[in-house]
Amino acid sequence: MDEPVSLAESVKDMIRADILDGRLDFGARLRIRELATRYGASPMPVREALRSLVGEGLVAAVANKGARVVTVDAEHIRHLFTIRIAVEVALARQAALAIDAAGLAEVATLERERLAAVQGGDFAAGVAINQRFHRRIYEAAGNAEGLVLLDRHWLLLAAIWSRYGYRPERLGGVASDHDHILRALAERDADACGVMTAAHVTKTRQDMLAQIEGYEARVR
Structure with a gap:
């Protein structure tokens, strides 16, 4: 068997x-x-x-x-991110009130590793570490069902990023967003953490849609 x-x-x-x-x-x-x-x-x-x-x-x-x-188009991406924004904001707010010093240190280390990978041109590693960065934050929220949902989406997002890539200017924006999220976590500011997470995920959606639209325009 x-x-x-x-x-x-x-x-x-x-x-x-x-x-x-x-x-x-x-x-x-x-x-x-x-x-x-x-x-x-x-x-x-x-x-x-x-x-x-x-x-x-x-x-x-x-x-x-x-x-x-799965077929990936603009409508699919919008639906997916509507769900992700709601779930990620909820988990980020919970995490800001629950994460401990060890968790904060681990998240900060992951961000340094992500930056090093991206600056070294290893974007695939950067994407993988980015997922670990966010997942480690959301683990602190203690919401297993939310993590299952986000993990399910992450595989598809990784496939999309692998296919269409990041806009170079977005890479700097990710670092800035992560810094603000880390600061909100350190200050245990659930409101700020939720706002910054919503903005971060919204910009990710916009970037992904732009990459897909640009690719489709080139292959027409």
Whole structure:
């Protein structure tokens, strides 16, 4: 019984990596037999892998049509960020009242690591550390359900950033936003932390929409 489960996990990891790296494009049809051949597996673990990836938000299952990589467009991004702004602001406010000195030190260290990665040109590492920066803050809120929701979205956001990139001018803005959030956390100012988080996530949404629109204009 263990072998099919481990094989399904392996196939899931390979499909996820291909989505995140752009080898499987947004909206691409995912045919069971083609994927089985591609990854050297039988159809059963491929089906299990796709079901799991639906739960992660990277794959959409369409009745009577099979599965596809999720389609990313401006409407999808706006809906996703409407949810994220509400959840992230709530968790940031809670975290400002609950985070301890060790947590603050860890978050500050992560921001230094993120800056070093970005300044060194390793944007993929910068994106990954950025996720850890925010997640460590939200962990302090003690809201497990909120974290599950944000983690689910993060995989898709990572795929979008990998595909479309950041605007260079946004990178400096991220550092400034993070500094303000860190200051609000240190001062245990829930209102300021909520306001700065809302502004930060809103600017991220605007940047992502601009990157997608710019890409689509270039390929028309």
